[in-house]
Amino acid sequence: MKLSQLVFKSMQKNMRHYYLYFFALIFSVTLFFSFVTLQYNESIIAATKVSGTASSGFEAASYMLYFIVLFFVLYANHLFIKRRSKEIGLYQLIGMTKGLVTRLIAFENILLFIGAVSIGMVLGLLSSRLFAMILLKLLQFDAVVTMTFSKVAVVNTLMVFGVLLVIILVQMAFMVRKTTLLSLFNASKQADERVKSFSVFPMMMGAIGLGLIIYGYYRSTVLFTGQTTNLFLSMVIILATTIGGTYLVFRFSVAFLLNLFRLTKKGHLNLTDVLALTPIMHRMKGNAKSLTLITVLTAVSLAITTLSYISYYSASSSAEDEMPADYIAVDGREEPFIQALKQEGIAFEQKTFRLTSAQFDLATIFSGDVIGMFQGNTLSDALIIPLSDYHQLNSKVQLNKGEAIITGFSGFQSNIMPIEAPIDLTLLHQESEIPLRIKEVNDTAVLAWRVTAGGFIVVVEDSVFNQLQRLNSEYAIGYSTQEQTSINLTNADEETYKQVEKLYKQTGANVLFKSHEGSTVNKLSSQRSTVEYNLNLFGTTIFTTAFLGLAFLLATGSILYFKQMSEADEEAESYRILRKIGFTQDELLKGIMMKQLFNFGVPLLIGLLHSYFAVRSGWFLFGTEMTTPLLITMTLYIVMYIVFASLTISYYKKIIKQAL
Structure with a gap:
């Protein structure tokens, strides 16, 4: 009997064992090919241009997928060989050399890989369109998804599974050549280790x-x-x-x-x-x-x-x-934008918040463990807004003399460096000190994150705010941004938002900071x-x-x-x-x-x-x-x-x- 005939007869006889291994190979090829194909789908490329990290994310995920496929197929192959150990032992018992047994198994695996890769790439091509539709849905990107056949994805898949086939053949050849006949017959029982006491x-x-x-x-x-x-x-x-x-x-x-x-x-x-x-x-x-x-x-x-x-x-x-608003502008840059909205007849609501700043000692409100993270530099700037402006968001808040609240304190800051009210906070300004009693800490966002640089905001009485503003003016110090205007559209549809988005950029209301030379421009979104x-x-x-x-x-x-x-x-x-x-x-x-x-x-x-x-x-x-x-x-x-x-x-x- 020729080796080819023996291979086909062996595969036909062992179909009960092969279907599991065959499924594992098809499943791995399908996953890998569909994912790699996504990277070259025109709809996906167009949708992910907004995000510069999309291509690098796909590439990193591809390497991780290599590991998953390698782990899965090698383990499935190990179980497959274990279930056929007696058969391999019988081949050697009837006189077949280890080299002939190795070639027999190698031919079987080559045929399995050819079939699995072929079927897997067809299924991967079909499933890639489904995955592309899911991704575009997540991105909220409207586009017609076409089925894309990528030669690069085919080449990558053939290379990866070709290398995987070589690794599996080496693994099996090593197992057949290094194990004894008795160990092959007992391989299926090796995991069953008895516990005597x-x-x-x-x-x-x-x-x-x-x-x-x-x-x-x-x-x-x-x-x-x-x-x-x-x-x-x-x-x-x-x-x-x-x-x-x-x-x-x-x-x-x-x-x-x-x-x-x-x-x-x-x-x-x-x-x-x-x-x-x-x-x-x-x-x-x-x-x-x-x-x-x-x-x-x-x-x-x-x-x-x-x-x-x-x-x-x-x-x-x-x-x-x-x-915290549909559109935000600072330091008077909102005027052209507001005029444009009025000319177009677009309804909106406007809130203006005055800002000033003062220094405070972090050690007065944070624990010693947190202070250690700042390596001795515990002075920091705090943004201050008056209570009258804060009433635009919450009119029920009232402050007695010497009281204040902290707002906009949320996210990782509140988890890593929690502040528990009531707590004392002293504002430092040149030779002046203003003691305050923080009665409440909340997460209400007032100012844009780019304005606060991620820090919290202290709401104080108007008299305290005016005092700090006067001191900052006298000493010509303080925070660069002095005022923020928040604009929210009312009863606006999708087309209106698109129109306003253009006006926001055209009028320059989105500019947060611009250097005197004009070479550096920081913008809000x-x-x-x-x-x-x-x-x-x-x-x-x-x-x-x-x-x-x-x-x-x-x-x-x-x-x-x-x-x-x-x-x-x-x-x-x-x-x-x-x-x-x-x-x-x-x-x-x-x-x-x-x-x-x-x-x-x-x-x-x-x-x-x-x-x-x-x-x-x-x-x-x-x-x-x-x-x-x-x-x-x-x-x-x-x-x-x-x-x-x-x-x-x-x-x-x-x-x-x-x-x-």
Whole structure:
């Protein structure tokens, strides 16, 4: 028989094993090719021109996708070879040399890769249009999406999977040549390591694992509170303790707790215990590494996706914080703009805020941990506005003599450097000191972020404001911007906003600062243009991270699914014996469902906890709302894991039916 005939007969006979591996290859090619094709879609290129980071984001995501595909395919290949280990051993037993067996498997994989890459690129081409429509929807960009065939994407895909094929062939050749005949026959049983007894050591290691995770969670909660002096070192410690603790929990804690539960039964184990607890406990030593890896990958992908979604979800509210009015002008530059609005008959509301400034000592309102971040330089400028101007936003606020409020204090500042009222604040001005009692701290945005430079605003009595303004005039010091005009359109439609946007730029009302020579010009953006910029920037980010998160999720879920299928095949003989002695299919399924609840539920639960504390530690750096984006992304991950668990149970049900 020729080698080619042997290859086709072997593939036909092993179709039950091949379809899983073939699916893994097609899935990987489809994801990769569709993502690379997106980068060369004309509609996507036109939509992402607004954001200069789009191309670099796609490129970085492509490298991350390389890793996901490599990890997924190599692991799937490992499981595939493990399931065929006896067959490879038989080939050698009947006299085939290791070189001939290697060539046989190599030809099989080359044919599989050719078929998978061909099918995957067709599916990727079709799915790329769907992904392009989703991305344009996120960017709120109206365009007709055409199906784009990119030769560059084809070449990149062929190169990546060609290199991957070479790596897999080297991996298999090394395995066949370096392993003994006996080890090939026993390869499918290597993960089933029996635990003979339990001692104090696993209990101690399990407790250490839990302690490491708890410590990592604690360090994450204080990461941005000013208590951390070395941010990079703290992040490394958090990663090391949570990952190391997760491994110890899987390696020691789970089996130890299940053994304690078994001891409470005093030997009276029911069928559910036998089918669920015992296999989990005995396989945990071999599965600890893979479960730890799956848990960490789930947590990382979920955290990154959530943080990106927080940025996208907060695009509008972040723009409102940056630009608290439709249009903002400073120091009288609004006059031509207002005249143009009146000439066009466009209705609007106008609010004017007078500004001055004074210095204050940061040490009087912030804790010692926060002050350490400023390295001894604790004097800072505070923007001051009078109460009468603030009444345009909130007329109910009243101040007694010597009282003030802090407003516009939100975002990462309020989380990293919180201010708790009431608190004393002394304004410093040359030889003068003005003591104030801060009665309230709120997040109401009054001035443009470019005007405040991200700082808060102090609202004082008009008499105090006038005093500071007079002192600044006498000493010829103070803040450069003296007045801000906020303009909000009333009952305006989309066309009106487009018209006003042009007037805003044409009249020069958007100029924040202009040097005397005219060489340096700093400009403001309208609130709507800021929202559009945020949506474009964060829309591309959420798409790429969600795409990678989907790839991670499908990869980890599929690995768990493949792993359970392999275990189901190994345990088929046990199910046959149980069926022969009288146990029903429903009785067997109860134990299997409990087993899958652990195999899928525990990695997911720990991954959700890891991601929650990771997101909670610094979500405020990305947006203004955490709860809703976090719940939405977590729900999606839970649903996908439920789908994979259901598929696994269905496969077990099929194995049980075939047992008799």
